[in-house]
Amino acid sequence: MTAYSSEFEADWIRRIVAGEKQLFHDLIRPCERSIYFLLMSLLRNEAEAEDAAQETVIKVFLNLKNFRGDSQFRTWVLSIARNEGLGRLRKASTRREDSLDAETDEQTGDYTPAILTSWREVPSEALERKELGSLLREAIEGLPVIYRNVVLLRDIEEMDVRETAAALDITEGAVKVRLHRARAMLQRTLAPRLKGFAPRRGGLFGWGK
């Protein structure tokens, strides 16, 4: 992810609003992934997430003059994406698979992890195996939406707690609680299934063969 300084960003925004509209392409590029995956997390449909991402980017372009710079540009963009996604979910409420309101952080759940007595690390190279990627995606897609959104922005898009809280319009405390629960759920689902992807003990040429 390209890190833009806010001064640099503010300068570009001024120039775009003043008429150098083509610059907008480069302004939005670093946000594209986060926009898409936040919408994918909400809508769970590739085609619709892509369409909603395009709508979001156009709304950002048309409303750029209203950006006040009191948050990071990406945070502002992601809150527009979230509103776009939530608006679509409301319209298609019959299609909704999980409620956005019913689940609160007060609910007490069982967050006992998968109990293991030893762990052999699965190296990132194991991702060359397609099944591993699908396993991880399925586990994340299986999380309730409020946890999925947080894990997506914090662990996948690597946004900090403050930025995640602002983009999702929740408190920083809620980000931490939800992230903790999400990771615990992922560990519980994934740990027993990931074992097969660890390199064989002691072998130099072991894993994946």
Next chain:
Amino acid sequence: MRIDCKHVWQHISAYIDGEIDASQRVEIDRHLETCEICSAVLDSTRNVVVLIADNRVFELPAGFSDRLHARLDKEIELTET
């Protein structure tokens, strides 16, 4: 007082992110030295976090960016007429 496994599990996420205070970290580290279950739970959780962050897990659909910028070009044209 010795902390128990449940206490460690409650703080695993904050521990991974380095967001717990020093005294708690010391207690958890001490627990981890002798508890192979909590060590395995911590290692597996950390491993999961590292794996899901890999860009190969979540990729944009092919052509996503091209389609987005083509649509944007049309919109920019509209505002210029």
